[in-house]
Amino acid sequence: MILQGKLSFETRGRGTLSITAAIREQVRLSGVTTGLCHVFLQHTSASLILCENADPDVRSDLDRYMTRLVTDGDPLFDHTDEGPDDMSAHIRTILCGHDLTLPVTDGQCALGIWQGVYLWEHRSAGHRRNLAITVSGE
Amino acid sequence: MILQGKLSFETRGRGTLSITAAIREQVRLSGVTTGLCHVFLQHTSASLILCENADPDVRSDLDRYMTRLVTDGDPLFDHTDEGPDDMSAHIRTILCGHDLTLPVTDGQCALGIWQGVYLWEHRSAGHRRNLAITVSGE
Amino acid sequence: MILQGKLSFETRGRGTLSITAAIREQVRLSGVTTGLCHVFLQHTSASLILCENADPDVRSDLDRYMTRLVTDGDPLFDHTDEGPDDMSAHIRTILCGHDLTLPVTDGQCALGIWQGVYLWEHRSAGHRRNLAITVSGE
Numbered sequence: 179m180i181l182q183g184k185l186s187f188e189t190r191g192r193g194t195l196s197i198t199a200a201i202r203e204q205v206r207l208s209g210v211t212t213g214l215c216h217v218f219l220q221h222t223s224a225s226l227i228l229c230e231n232a233d234p235d236v237r238s239d240l241d242r243y244m245t246r247l248v249t250d251g252d253p254l255f256d257h258t259d260e261g262p263d264d265m266s267a268h269i270r271t272i273l274c275g276h277d278l279t280l281p282v283t284d285g286q287c288a289l290g291i292w293q294g295v296y297l298w299e300h301r302s303a304g305h306r307r308n309l310a311i312t313v314s315g316e
Numbered sequence: 317m318i319l320q321g322k323l324s325f326e327t328r329g330r331g332t333l334s335i336t337a338a339i340r341e342q343v344r345l346s347g348v349t350t351g352l353c354h355v356f357l358q359h360t361s362a363s364l365i366l367c368e369n370a371d372p373d374v375r376s377d378l379d380r381y382m383t384r385l386v387t388d389g390d391p392l393f394d395h396t397d398e399g400p401d402d403m404s405a406h407i408r409t410i411l412c413g414h415d416l417t418l419p420v421t422d423g424q425c426a427l428g429i430w431q432g433v434y435l436w437e438h439r440s441a442g443h444r445r446n447l448a449i450t451v452s453g454e
Numbered sequence: 455m456i457l458q459g460k461l462s463f464e465t466r467g468r469g470t471l472s473i474t475a476a477i478r479e480q481v482r483l484s485g486v487t488t489g490l491c492h493v494f495l496q497h498t499s500a501s502l503i504l505c506e507n508a509d510p511d512v513r514s515d516l517d518r519y520m521t522r523l524v525t526d527g528d529p530l531f532d533h534t535d536e537g538p539d540d541m542s543a544h545i546r547t548i549l550c551g552h553d554l555t556l557p558v559t560d561g562q563c564a565l566g567i568w569q570g571v572y573l574w575e576h577r578s579a580g581h582r583r584n585l586a587i588t589v590s591g592e
Contacts, residue, residue, distance in 0.1 A: 220566030
């Protein structure tokens with residue numbers, strides 16, 4: 179049993195957007211009891227991550243850490259046509275990932291109690307971000 | 317054919333714990349001949365990684381590298397209530413990952429000859445870490 | 455329905471090699487219409503990544519960024535027997551990943567328009583790199 183769907187989200191520039199509820203709903207709708215849910219972001223300048231879901235400071239600390247680690251407009255970069263945040267966004271995506279595979283148990287996403295699913299926009303401007311969701315199992 | 321189970325490990329603080337044998341055993345017990353084994357850590361301050369399995373220096377170099385890259389108690393962090401190693405542990409988890417998908421071939425984990433599976437505790441103190449394992453295939 | 459195969463590539467030292475066409479072909483040959491394609495690198499010093507596929511500067515910027523972030527011959531490293539680029543290659547692999555899970559839709563890899571699949575050699579010298587490919591679905 180395999181079900182595939184799409185979701186789109188509008189981001190508002192650099193920062194994280196909680197999508198845990200939307201992913202949990204896709205799993206419920208699939209009817210899969212035991213299996214896996216794969217969530218795939220079809221972009222190269224945003225990430226999908228699991229992150230601590232209780233204190234919003236975790237996500238702002240994380241974003242500021244990555245902004246310092248991968249500097250916008252780094253003079254190292256030759257790929258600059260789309261602005262100082264473009265090449266840094268590509269690197270952030272490769273370091274932090276673009277997809278998630280989540281266990282499905284008893285018909286639900288078997289996340290840990292502190293794990294939330296976040297779409298993380300790496301560009302300064304907002305973008306429409308498309309996700310392909312595949313739920314498989316029994 | 318899909319089988320799901322759980323494993324728990326007690327860590328002893330920051331550092332790596334080899335769990336290759338335990339994962340290989342779960343694959344054998346599943347009876348799956350050709351497929352995939354997904355191992356998922358239900359936490360936001362520890363990682364699951366594949367790492368070189370021959371020289372223990374690789375894992376200690378890796379851990380010291382990450383300790384330098386993501387500094388405990390970095391003044392950048394606002395999320396400090398749980399100690400100086402907590403926010404750094406969340407960032408290490410996002411950079412290094414929390415799950416693995418391994419091919420199953422001829423009833424066995426098809427790891428490369430130098431690939432070992434490690435549970436990597438990022439917190440200073442030991443913790444009980446829970447894993448959800450899903451083996452699927454034929 | 456699950457199909458598993460192998461691919462090998464000869465790299466020419468540090469840098470990226472586009473393997474999008476080879477992966478797309480494996481998906482087509484599998485006959486799977488809806489599902490997932492898992493591509494797994496059986497090594498600890500090279501990566502599989504999705505990266506922007508239009509401007510080659512993105513990949514050269516990325517490689518130079520990682521060369522600066524994870525310094526060859528860093529005096530921190532004890533694991534030095536195989537040369538100054540070996541321990542840095544292991545760390546690059548852990549930070550950037552060793553596998554990809556791609557959605558299969560209408561019999562094709564459902565990559566975003568700017569996403570290309572790259573094998574990224576982290577060692578200075580060329581190596582033969584083996585991949586296990588598992589396509590599952592209906």
